[in-house]
Amino acid sequence: GQLTTSLLYLDGVSVSFDGFKALNELSLEIAHGEMRAIIGPNGAGKTTMMDVITGKTRPDEGSVLFDGSADLTALDEAAIAELGIGRKFQRPTVFEGHTVEDNLALALRAPRTVFATLLHRTRTAERERIDTLLETIRLTDKRGERAANLSHGQKQWLEIGMLLAQEPKLLLVDEPAAGMTDAETEQTAILLKDIARTQSVVVVEHDMVFVRALGVKVTVLHEGSVLAEGMLDHVSADPRVIEVYLGR
Ligand code: ADP
Numbered sequence: 001g002q003l004t005t006s007l008l009y010l011d012g013v014s015v016s017f018d019g020f021k022a023l024n025e026l027s028l029e030i031a032h033g034e035m036r037a038i039i040g041p042n043g044a045g046k047t048t049m050m051d052v053i054t055g056k057t058r059p060d061e062g063s064v065l066f067d068g069s070a071d072l073t074a075l076d077e078a079a080i081a082e083l084g085i086g087r088k089f090q091r092p093t094v095f096e097g098h099t100v101e102d103n104l105a106l107a108l109r110a111p112r113t114v115f116a117t118l119l120h121r122t123r124t125a126e127r128e129r130i131d132t133l134l135e136t137i138r139l140t141d142k143r144g145e146r147a148a149n150l151s152h153g154q155k156q157w158l159e160i161g162m163l164l165a166q167e168p169k170l171l172l173v174d175e176p177a178a179g180m181t182d183a184e185t186e187q188t189a190i191l192l193k194d195i196a197r198t199q200s201v202v203v204v205e206h207d208m209v210f211v212r213a214l215g216v217k218v219t220v221l222h223e224g225s226v227l228a229e230g231m232l233d234h235v236s237a238d239p240r241v242i243e244v245y246l247g248r
Contacts (some may be wrong), residue, residue: 006065007032007170007200008053013062014224015048022048023059024224030170035196037211037232038204040221041244046204049221050172053202054087055080067169086168090175092155096148100139100158103147104130107162129165137161138191153184157191164195171195173203177210189213208232220244 008030015023023045030036038046051057053064055077064072072080095103108126134140137157142150147158156176163171176192177185189210192201196216205211211218212232220228220235222244228235235241 005032006030007034007067008202009065010049010053011063011065013049013052013059013064015045015052015057015059021224023052025062026221026225027062028219028226030200030202033196033198033200035192035201035203035214035216037214037216037218038202038221039206039208039211039218040227044221045224046221047174048224050087050174050202050204053080053172054085084167084169085172086163086166086170087172088156088159088163088174088176090178092152092159094147094150094155094158094162097146099144099146100134100150101130101143103158104133104161104165107165110166133161133165136164136191136194138187151184153180153188156180156184156188160191160195164199169200171199171201173201175205175207176203177205177207185210186213208236 006029008028010026010028013023013026014021026045026049038049040046048057052059053072055072055075059073062073066072066083066085069083095106098106105126108129131140134143137160139154139157139161142154147155150158160173160176173192176188180188185207192203192214195201203214217230218232218235219226220241227244228238228241
């Protein structure tokens with residue numbers, strides 16, 4: 001393997017479904033502390049890529065190196081989560097019957113390692129952590145509200161807070177802006193940029209306005225491999241990217 005200081009390194013990853021290559025020798029590097037947006041037309045392989053990183057799908061070829069660990073492709077989903085990869089799926093998953101605060105407390109008490117349990121053992125520490133998380137996800141004034149009463153956008157933020165409670169080294173976020181109002185979308189971009197100051201994040205997203213607001217490096221996937229990479233203004237001027245998005 002190559003000497004790399006990347007947090008995540010996908011090297012020549014291929015996945016076939018009945019002979020169809022959903023990922024085709026995909027190589028991708030995410031640096032420590034980086035937030036990256038992954039875009040690409042439907043069927044480009046974005047979901048499959050996330051599935052490979054989290055161990056839901058095992059690739060036919062290639063390796064996935066994470067944080068100096070052994071190849072993730074040899075591990076199962078639970079083991080990969082333990083290593084510190086948190087995934088936010090498109091639809092919000094929160095405990096509807098519990099308050100915002102209790103949702104965060106539950107996430108804090110269901111940590112990914114025993115060490116984290118020890119870290120959060122004292123109630124005072126937990127209280128402070130919850131206060132910080134509530135501020136991060138802009139739900140301080142909703143702390144006592146049942147999650148069921150939150151808007152769609154607020155539920156998404158709460159789930160992001162629950163994932164952050166588990167202190168992942170890498171946060172994977174699948175289309176956070178889907179189904180959000182314009183105001184919520186705008187707020188989500190601000191929130192993620194905030195989080196990305198201390199946290200590595202990979203965001204898969206269709207909404208170009210949202211991706212532009214993130215203002216981070218973008219990877220364009222097409223037919224299971226990287227078509228272009230760079231800032232959005234740069235890649236969106238790339239004739240190959242224009243053709244893939246508009247030319248058919
Ligand atoms: P994206 O998330 O970019 O829309 P996907 O990763 O979902 O793309 O899909 C990539 C390609 O692989 C698509 O053509 C899709 O139909 C196919 N695919 C994804 N998952 C499966 C599966 N479980 N079985 C068969 N084909 C699949």
